[in-house]
Amino acid sequence: MYNFKHYIQKHTPSNWFLKLLVILRLLLTNYTDISESRAKCYILKFYCISIWFCISLFYFYDVFARNAFGIYSLCVVEYTLCGIANFIGGDDFFFKFIRIIEINDRIIGFKKMSFFTKYLCAITVSNVTIRLFISITHAIVDPRPQYLFATVTFALLSTDINHIFNILIFSIIQNRMKQLQLFFKSIYIPVNISGRNEVEINIKSIRKGLLYYNNLLDNLRSISKSLQVLLLGMMLEVMQSLIMISSPAIIANITNNHVNNIKRMLSSKLLQTSDESLVFELETTLQYMTLRPFQFTICRVVTLNIYLPFVVIGLCITYVVVGLQLSQIKI
Known part of the structure; x- marks a missing residue:
């Protein structure tokens, strides 16, 4: 025993x-x-x-x-x-x-x-x-x-x-x-x-x-078969992380599409009217929305949109490559 x-x-x-x-x-x-x-x-x-x-x-x-x-x-x-x-x-x-x-x-x-x-x-x-x-x-x-x-x-x-x-x-x-x-x-x-x-x-x-x-x-x-079972278990957590990262970006991208639709709608109404006061208000609104678009940036570097997961992956790959290059430098 x-x-x-x-x-x-x-x-x-x-x-x-x-x-x-x-x-x-x-x-x-x-x-x-x-x-x-x-x-x-x-x-x-x-x-x-x-x-x-x-x-x-x-x-x-x-x-x-x-x-x-x-x-x-x-x-x-x-x-x-x-x-x-x-x-x-x-x-x-x-x-x-x-x-x-x-x-x-x-x-x-x-x-x-x-x-x-x-x-x-x-x-x-x-x-x-x-x-x-x-x-x-x-x-x-x-x-x-x-x-x-x-x-x-x-x-x-x-x-x-x-x-x-x-x-x-x-x-x-x-x-x-x-x-x-x-x-x-x-x-x-x-x-x-x-x-x-x-x-x-x-x-x-x-x-x-x-x-x-x-x-x-x-x-x-x-041990590849046993190891693959453990690695496949990680996919559930990876899926959750992708959902958590992508969801705000997708919603922000949909919101940005709404803003673009508003601008197109205002442009269409601007062409339909001839009243000067109404034209002024429409132009002012359209110009303001053009100069100040809906946009959210993370740390003033990464824009929150549908491309966020790819940007994050690109940044990770970049830092890994830079780290590997620096590790080869002998002081």
């Missing part, structure tokens, strides 16, 4: 972040087998199912009582679906991925490589900070019961830790690829090779690097 400490030591390396991640995922109702004892497994399953049911019940009861679709509805649905998917599949694919990574690291000679990278640290800290700030702000401003925000925050943190799970996997691959780049760079190939032994050493090093690269890709492919 396994206890929790033995399970963690068996399935994860001596890395504090991975151990903490496994414990947090379990506490946030992402089910994981921690014992061969059926009683303990049933208790954990009951805990996860009870939390899923309570959060869904509290949230959607409030939604139906107010007869309004809440902005976090898709997040709660995503939380439930991800929990069920993890309940069925478990975390075995992740532990297998980590074990193979450690074996490949030992074979090539990469010692004590951390699974916690600076990118993952920045993403985790910023995401948790933003989530808590938004949830606390909503709890203070919104008059609805506080327990509702507590349940939503719990669901958001649970889905976020699944996203961090995905980011961790690709971050591990990225860190190994970076180390492999340094490995190939360290292979010194002189113009004039004096001895055959030096050639054989370089050949072995190149083959070892190629084998490591192949093993990394095979390892990632072996």
Whole structure:
């Protein structure tokens, strides 16, 4: 019979972040087998199912009582679906991925490589900070019961830790690829090779690097199905974000169309009348609406219209490209 400490030591390396991640995922109702004892497994399953049911019940009861679709509805649905998917599949694919990574690291000679990278640290800290700030702000401003925000925050943190799970996997691959780049760079190939032994050493090093690269890709492919399920869960939250970003822009664009229709209507009426006073008022109104159109800008940079999502994507791509270019500069 396994206890929790033995399970963690068996399935994860001596890395504090991975151990903490496994414990947090379990506490946030992402089910994981921690014992061969059926009683303990049933208790954990009951805990996860009870939390899923309570959060869904509290949230959607409030939604139906107010007869309004809440902005976090898709997040709660995503939380439930991800929990069920993890309940069925478990975390075995992740532990297998980590074990193979450690074996490949030992074979090539990469010692004590951390699974916690600076990118993952920045993403985790910023995401948790933003989530808590938004949830606390909503709890203070919104008059609805506080327990509702507590349940939503719990669901958001649970889905976020699944996203961090995905980011961790690709971050591990990225860190190994970076180390492999340094490995190939360290292979010194002189113009004039004096001895055959030096050639054989370089050949072995190149083959070892190629084998490591192949093993990394095979390892990632072996967990692709489980990883795709987790990544597809993110699409619900992406859809919600797109709706939240696009809705004001679409409404603003429709409003701008109304303004344009008003100007066309005034121009038409201006052509129909010959009264000077009426012409003056129509021209004044038309000129004012032309000089002061309906327009809302965000930070005096981005105009709120139907093209806003594309502008946001363009800005993100621009800053990513600039960041990558600056990262190549060595001071």
